[in-house]
Amino acid sequence: MEHDPVEHNNSKSKRSSNNYAGIEVREDDLRDGRYMSIRYSARFRxxxxxxxxxxxxxxxxxxGKIVGSRCKVCKRVLVPPRIFCELDFAQVDEWVYVGDTGSVNTYSISYIDKQARRISNPVIVAVIELDGASQGMGIMHLLGEVRPEDVHIGMRVKAVWKSREERRGAITDIMYFKPL
Structure with a gap:
């Protein structure tokens, strides 16, 4: 669908091929001061x-404990816990502790950090199926104290916790998982 030409700087010009409504602002319009552009990053608490x-x-x-919830209907232990089971939609209100040990379900070795910068020492992220949780239940976390070439599916790992004084009630209270 083609739109009618639009007025732009007192001359007729066709809109670019994207056919969006409105006036096209070109790079030279910004450079010449016809329009103003402001970049702003808001910080909100x-x-x-x-x-x-x-x-x-x-x-x-x-x-220093990992909490799950158990479904009364299918008996699965859900980690992280939920208040309903997504398989049978039953209310879940039984809380259980699961182990801070488990097995690597899948993993990724990344040479890019959180700011999208290249890094020489890779970050290893894994999904850990925790002991005591149902199959397929787990948490995504970092692996540490292991070389990338030694990581494998099924590798047994254990959580490395921050000291009691440093813990704040966040997933980062577990610093990483290390091989057993």
Whole structure:
């Protein structure tokens, strides 16, 4: 669908091939001061309610324990915990502790950091199926104290926790998982 030409600097010009409504602003318009462009990164402080399940999970982490929930219907142990089972939609209100040991379900070796910069020492991210949780239940976290070439699916690992004084009730209370 082609739109009518638009007025731009008192001359008729066709809109670019994207056919968006409005006036096309070109690079020279910005450079010549016809329009102004401002880049701004807002910083906001906020609080959010973690809810029952995530709240218990984070409280457990602060205490050096990993909390899951057990479905009354299918008996699965869900980690991170949930307040309902996504398979049978049953309410879940039984809280259980699972191990801080488990197996690597999948992993990725990244030579790019969080700011998208290349790094020479890779970051290894894995999904850990925790002991005591149902199959397929796990958490994504970092692996440490292991060379990339030694990581494999099924590798047994254990959580390395921050000291009790350093814990804040966050997933980062576990610094990483290391091989057993």
């Amino acid at each position: 906020y609080r959010w309610d973690t809810g029952i399940a995530v709240g218990r999970f984070l409280e457990g982490l602060r205490n």
